[in-house]
Amino acid sequence: MSTATFKIWRGNSQNGEFRDYTTETAEGMVVLDAVIQIQATQARDLACRWNCKAGKCGSCSAEVNGMPKLMCMTRLSELPLEKPVTVEPMKAFPVIKDLVTDVSWNFRVKKKIKPFKPRPPDAPDGTWRMQQEDIDRVQEFRKCIECFLCQDVCHVLRDHQMYEKFIGPRFLIHVAALEMHPLDTQDRIEELRNTQGIGYCNITKCCTKVCPESIQITDNGIIPLKERVVDEFYDPLGWFWKGLKRLLNR
Amino acid sequence: MNGATALPRRSFGETMRADIWWLQPLFVFLGLSTFIVYSTWAAFQGKNYFLGNYVSPFYSPELFGDSPHSWFGPRPGWWPYWLIFSPALFVLWAPAGFRVTCYYYRGAYYKAFWADPPACTVGEPRKSYWGERSFPLIMQNVHRYFLYLALFFLIVLSIDVWKALWFRDGFGIGVGTIVLAINVVLLGGYTFGCHSLRHLVGGFLDQFSRSPPCYRAYACVSCFNRRHMLWAWLSLFWVGFADLYVRLCAMGIWRDFRLV
Numbered sequence: 001m002s003t004a005t006f007k008i009w010r011g012n013s014q015n016g017e018f019r020d021y022t023t024e025t026a027e028g029m030v031v032l033d034a035v036i037q038i039q040a041t042q043a044r045d046l047a048c049r050w051n052c053k054a055g056k057c058g059s060c061s062a063e064v065n066g067m068p069k070l071m072c073m074t075r076l077s078e079l080p081l082e083k084p085v086t087v088e089p090m091k092a093f094p095v096i097k098d099l100v101t102d103v104s105w106n107f108r109v110k111k112k113i114k115p116f117k118p119r120p121p122d123a124p125d126g127t128w129r130m131q132q133e134d135i136d137r138v139q140e141f142r143k144c145i146e147c148f149l150c151q152d153v154c155h156v157l158r159d160h161q162m163y164e165k166f167i168g169p170r171f172l173i174h175v176a177a178l179e180m181h182p183l184d185t186q187d188r189i190e191e192l193r194n195t196q197g198i199g200y201c202n203i204t205k206c207c208t209k210v211c212p213e214s215i216q217i218t219d220n221g222i223i224p225l226k227e228r229v230v231d232e233f234y235d236p237l238g239w240f241w242k243g244l245k246r247l248l249n250r
Numbered sequence: 251m252n253g254a255t256a257l258p259r260r261s262f263g264e265t266m267r268a269d270i271w272w273l274q275p276l277f278v279f280l281g282l283s284t285f286i287v288y289s290t291w292a293a294f295q296g297k298n299y300f301l302g303n304y305v306s307p308f309y310s311p312e313l314f315g316d317s318p319h320s321w322f323g324p325r326p327g328w329w330p331y332w333l334i335f336s337p338a339l340f341v342l343w344a345p346a347g348f349r350v351t352c353y354y355y356r357g358a359y360y361k362a363f364w365a366d367p368p369a370c371t372v373g374e375p376r377k378s379y380w381g382e383r384s385f386p387l388i389m390q391n392v393h394r395y396f397l398y399l400a401l402f403f404l405i406v407l408s409i410d411v412w413k414a415l416w417f418r419d420g421f422g423i424g425v426g427t428i429v430l431a432i433n434v435v436l437l438g439g440y441t442f443g444c445h446s447l448r449h450l451v452g453g454f455l456d457q458f459s460r461s462p463p464c465y466r467a468y469a470c471v472s473c474f475n476r477r478h479m480l481w482a483w484l485s486l487f488w489v490g491f492a493d494l495y496v497r498l499c500a501m502g503i504w505r506d507f508r509l510v
Contacts, residue, residue, distance in 0.1 A: 063266065063371070066267030067267060088266065131458070131459035133459055133465055134456070134457050134458055134459050155366070155367040155370075155374065159367065159374050166381075184456070197383070200379070200381035200382070200383060202360050202381055202387075203353055203357035204361060205357050206367075209370060210370070218357075219476075224448075224449055226353075227394075227445065227449035229391075230393075230446075233391075234392070235394065237395070
């Protein structure tokens with residue numbers, strides 16, 4: 001059986017350091033397996049959050065060799081094991097202990113977004129009718145497992161710490177899911193521009209790269225929202241066209 | 251962030267990434283720089299941009315100029331005598347604006363030229379950040395206007411390909427014809443995959459089922475959009491090569507072969 005060395009960040013919000021742990025590895029192991037093995041055999045006090053081990057709960061988010069990843073979905077066979085594998089907590093959020101971060105800011109942001117407000121029901125029994133082509137687009141966004149890796153990798157949050165001005169890719173996708181929903185009647189465009197800071201996104205596509213659900217965050221979510229903001233605030237020809245259409249429809 | 255401890259800011263280039271993260275931004279930097287240098291040089295030449303029925307895409311539509319392809323005759327009298335004259339200067343700003351404001355290129359050159367960030371999870375050189383919310387980058391929102399111009403240019407370049415099929419002795423196909431035709435195909439793939447076009451043809455709708463033509467157009471643009479980066483690079487390379495081909499043929503360095 002072969003072995004691999006893991007440099008795991010140990011500490012709290014005040015200070016910390018990398019510590020080396022060498023552990024046995026086997027075929028099919030993921031980083032989370034190794035971390036749990038280290039926790040069981042060498043570092044009983046190592047804090048690590050995990051739940052499903054199937055890439056669906058979004059709990060085991062961390063940075064493996066400098067890139068945000070779900071530990072349970074990162075196979076050791078994908079990593080260069082001849083060098084130590086670094087495992088750190090997400091850097092965009094405050095550390096609680098070791099690999100566990102406080103992601104509660106995300107939930108506070110979510111509460112501020114205008115909720116789903118459907119049009120009146122289509123049928124007398126209080127139900128609605130939707131076509132598949134209308135819902136395909138938002139179904140992609142509903143795959144989000146809220147692992148917050150996209151928030152972690154976004155340089156606006158990670159490097160510039162604009163938590164008060166920018167809601168981050170996760171919540172832009174959430175707004176997209178609501179805004180493009182065929183039943184929804186709310187208008188969130190003004191908030192997107194003014195308080196949610198969509199203009200801070202400079203389309204580096206890092207969020208798309210790290211998404212474990214392969215959601216095309218930038219191309220299918222953020223850019224279409226930016227275009228809706230352009231419709232509303234930066235397109236005089238579009239305003240003229242819409243005005244003309246309204247006039248002709250009278 | 252409530253209750254958060256301020257994280258230490260990483261220095262420029264600092265990262266825990268173990269891969270060669272700088273390779274992609276370096277290629278983007280070199281690729282775009284090469285194109286900018288060459289296209290600027292070519293635009294200011296003002297000569298060797300046509301050969302018979304071929305005209306360089308950098309100079310088309312030729313609004314004013316000395317070639318038979320000119321729309322409105324030679325250099326206008328109002329053009330200042332002290333200013334370099336080149337037919338490309340009247341038109342090249344439009345496709346350049348389309349690419350500069352393109353969503354793909356924005357992400358690419360923010361990384362490669364401005365290190366904002368240099369690559370994902372790599373430390374940045376500056377503390378301040380304005381994004382695309384204030385001047386000058388708020389001007390990126392004009393992208394759809396450049397799209398309208400790009401669609402017009404696509405029609406003009408298609409007409410150039412048609413003209414490139416007609417030689418002095420009648421119909422024919424030369425290597426130059428194929429070079430110009432490939433240019434239109436690649437520019438078409440790039441333009442028809444534009445994110446703004448995707449929005450304008452149907453993406454603005456919440457209920458596609460109410461407008462099947464818009465839905466079909468949206469699906470079609472989405473198909474091109476999935477490979478937008480690839481189309482962007484192929485079309486960039488080829489439009490430069492098409493100019494070089496016409497230029498070298500016009501200078502007599504290369505000879506255009508008639509295939510048909």
